[in-house]
Amino acid sequence: MYVQAGLKDMPQENAKVIWNRAVSKNTMHMGLDCRKACRDVLPGQFVMVRTGSRVDPLLRRPFSVHQAIKDQGKITGIELLYKVVGSSTERMAALKEGDALDLVAPLGQGFRLPDHVANVMLVGGGIGVAPLMYLGSWLVEKGLSPLGVRVIIGGRNRDDVLCGERFSAMGMDVRLASDDGSVGEKGLVTGLMEKAMDEAKPDLVYTCGPHGMLHAVADICEKRDTACQVSVETLMACGICACLGCAVHKRNDDGSYMHVCKNGPVFDARELSWA
Numbered sequence: 001m002y003v004q005a006g007l008k009d010m011p012q013e014n015a016k017v018i019w020n021r022a023v024s025k026n027t028m029h030m031g032l033d034c035r036k037a038c039r040d041v042l043p044g045q046f047v048m049v050r051t052g053s054r055v056d057p058l059l060r061r062p063f064s065v066h067q068a069i070k071d072q073g074k075i076t077g078i079e080l081l082y083k084v085v086g087s088s089t090e091r092m093a094a095l096k097e098g099d100a101l102d103l104v105a106p107l108g109q110g111f112r113l114p115d116h117v118a119n120v121m122l123v124g125g126g127i128g129v130a131p132l133m134y135l136g137s138w139l140v141e142k143g144l145s146p147l148g149v150r151v152i153i154g155g156r157n158r159d160d161v162l163c164g165e166r167f168s169a170m171g172m173d174v175r176l177a178s179d180d181g182s183v184g185e186k187g188l189v190t191g192l193m194e195k196a197m198d199e200a201k202p203d204l205v206y207t208c209g210p211h212g213m214l215h216a217v218a219d220i221c222e223k224r225d226t227a228c229q230v231s232v233e234t235l236m237a238c239g240i241c242a243c244l245g246c247a248v249h250k251r252n253d254d255g256s257y258m259h260v261c262k263n264g265p266v267f268d269a270r271e272l273s274w275a
């Protein structure tokens, strides 16, 4: 089935909720059966979900694919990790096993794995860790050793520092930081990231989190001459480059923009102006 009016040619599906549970204060983890729309989804891509009638909330909301659910090697669904912040996420949090969730997917450009990359660092801030989980398992599927994937996760407090155990279960080196010291090292995720880079320089850093954190991670990587891919979140109304509301400035300012929904959400950090 395909949706109409602007979302033409975009696979739409009434996904079925497999589970939907709280993993910390205000953060939910949902499993969805959506074998048609998501069968080719790649790490870093996102879905647009509709949670209500056509009027309220009017617009679909974007969410990163947290993990792919597979059966005999084929993708049959996806996981979402989401923070409850407003009307759509409140409605999502109330969904139960067997309920339907209307989604359009897969959207955007995901993470890339260049040739000759063996050691990478994943840096997630708060709910920004969401797309890094699928990325981590995909990198291992692509042939990277789990020991070559270091994961640095930070957040304001214990409730914001998410998914550490799942990355550890994949055999990755996981380090945690929190602003208040309630979990992991006290301090910013960027401090922990720099320490880990001093120990061993990664070939590539992948990151997602709040804008200020992404800016800092991009600066650190640039100073250390390390490649960096950032997954950027902006307010986004349509997800298909019709409204042009998710524009970001290009680094070489010839007045042109890129759009998070179409050119991203994953960009090479050096393509973007962080000012």
Ligand SMILES: Cc1cc2nc3c(=O)[nH]c(=O)nc-3n(C[C@H](O)[C@H](O)[C@H](O)COP(=O)(O)OP(=O)(O)OC[C@H]3O[C@@H](n4cnc5c(N)ncnc54)[C@H](O)[C@@H]3O)c2cc1C
Pocket (backbone or CB within 6 Å): 046, 057, 061, 062, 063, 064, 065, 081, 082, 083, 084, 085, 086, 087, 088, 089, 090, 127, 130, 131, 232, 233, 234, 235, 236, 260, 265
């Ligand atoms: C490509 C992309 C991927 C995303 N992936 C995830 C994800 O995996 N998990 C997750 O929890 N969230 C994710 N988000 C953010 C998510 O889309 C918003 O939190 C959601 O739209 C809020 O909807 P709402 O109706 O509940 O809240 P609203 O009532 O729309 O907003 C509540 C508050 O959240 C703020 N807000 C809304 N959208 C964003 C945004 N994109 N960035 C920053 N602040 C925002 C609003 O300004 C407002 O203050 C992603 C956003 C993008 C663009």
